[in-house]
Amino acid sequence: MFCREHVAQLRDHKAEIDRRDVAVAAVGTGDLMYARDFAEDKRVNFPLYVDDAKASYKAVGTRKGSARSFAKPRVIASAARVTAKGHIQGKLGPAHMVLGATHVIRPDGSVAFAWVNGDFDDNADFAEALRSLD
Amino acid sequence: MRMPRVQPAPDLAERLAPLEVTALDGSAVPLGTLWDQRPLLLVHLRHFG
Numbered sequence: 223m224f225c226r227e228h229v230a231q232l233r234d235h236k237a238e239i240d241r242r243d244v245a246v247a248a249v250g251t252g253d254l255m256y257a258r259d260f261a262e263d264k265r266v267n268f269p270l271y272v273d274d275a276k277a278s279y280k281a282v283g284t285r286k287g288s289a290r291s292f293a294k295p296r297v298i299a300s301a302a303r304v305t306a307k308g309h310i311q312g313k314l315g316p317a318h319m320v321l322g323a324t325h326v327i328r329p330d331g332s333v334a335f336a337w338v339n340g341d342f343d344d345n346a347d348f349a350e351a352l353r354s355l356d
Numbered sequence: 357m358r359m360p361r362v363q364p365a366p367d368l369a370e371r372l373a374p375l376e377v378t379a380l381d382g383s384a385v386p387l388g389t390l391w392d393q394r395p396l397l398l399v400h401l402r403h404f405g
Contacts, residue, residue: 225401245393246396246397249398261380271378279400325396326396331391334395
């Protein structure tokens with residue numbers, strides 16, 4: 223559900239991201255059919271890619287979540303907030319314990335922003351990520 | 357406190373660039389081609405769920 227909220231935020235702010243002349247892409251794990259269903263269901267309006275081998279996840283140093291996190295009051299409260307917005311948990315992917323990350327990479331290869339999720343509910347604020355280019 | 361912002365490895369983009377991801381049409385795309393024209397906001401999702 224946190225992924226769904228994150229993708230919805232990116233989708234809903236795509237025009238703002240475009241105005242800044244920044245490209246956006248999301249990478250996920252699982253098979254292509256799973257990704258296509260997700261893109262259609264969430265009306266994703268930016269490129270979506272699959273990295274089922276998780277090579278790029280390893281490169282950016284994503285962490286793994288713990289089942290114990292689901293019992294943390296903060297995570298429970300975040301889940302309730304996200305669910306109330308209509309982002310219902312979908313089918314769990316085969317690598318659903320792998321946490322996410324957000325990076326802003328310039329054409330010269332320099333990294334303006336790097337965020338590696340520490341838990342299930344702490345996706346990066348994309349607005350903060352974009353401000354790294356100012 | 358939320359503080360997962362991290363210091364990236366100096367060669368992160370260099371290591372990511374040749375890695376291929378699969379587009380929804382099944383084509384293989386080297387990640388580096390996604391930021392060669394303009395900055396890229398690259399989001400790794402936990403999963404498509």
